[in-house]
Amino acid sequence: MAAVIQELDPRKCPEAIEEVVRLEKKIFPKHESLSGSFHEELRKKNCGLIYAKLGKGEGGGQEEVVGYVMYSWVSSLCASIAKLAVKENHRKHGYGEALLRAAIQKCRTRKIQRVCLHVDPTRTPAVSLYNKLGFQVDELIECYYSSDRSAYRMYLDFDD
DSSP, X not given: OOOEEEEOOTTTOHHHHHHHHHHHHHHSOGGGOOTTTHHHHHHSTTEEEEEEXXXXXXXXXXXXXXXXXXXXXXXXXXXXXEEEEEOGGGTXXXXXXXXXXXXXXXXXXXXXXXXXXXXXXXXXXXXXXXHHTTOEEEEEEEEEEETTEXXXXXXXXXXX
């Protein structure tokens, strides 16, 4: 089943925000989670969230958020992917790639020249996805997440 990928409008989709917050709490360790500040982050004019949803059941049943990507533009030239998450039982179906492509396209429309992100090098599927879409490792930042977890800083430059 194909997911619908769409930009979140916080005023029109409070139930989607709550699903994203629940997903954030489940996927990320407490010290990495933005679940307590999602509402504040989404109020910022330089922040966006795109999510993937699936319909449940026949006849237009309840929808389920299966993943999301949060991004922001930190300057007129640079954007940052803050979060990318897909529910565990929906991974390896292309939702993460579709979400990331949608966020990259949003950044392109803002004339951003570079998109950056941080990722734990042990999250091999995530690193592979970023490489697939053209991201390059800039450097390894020791102790980025915690004293025993580092991060790659990765970037994607637009040539046009």
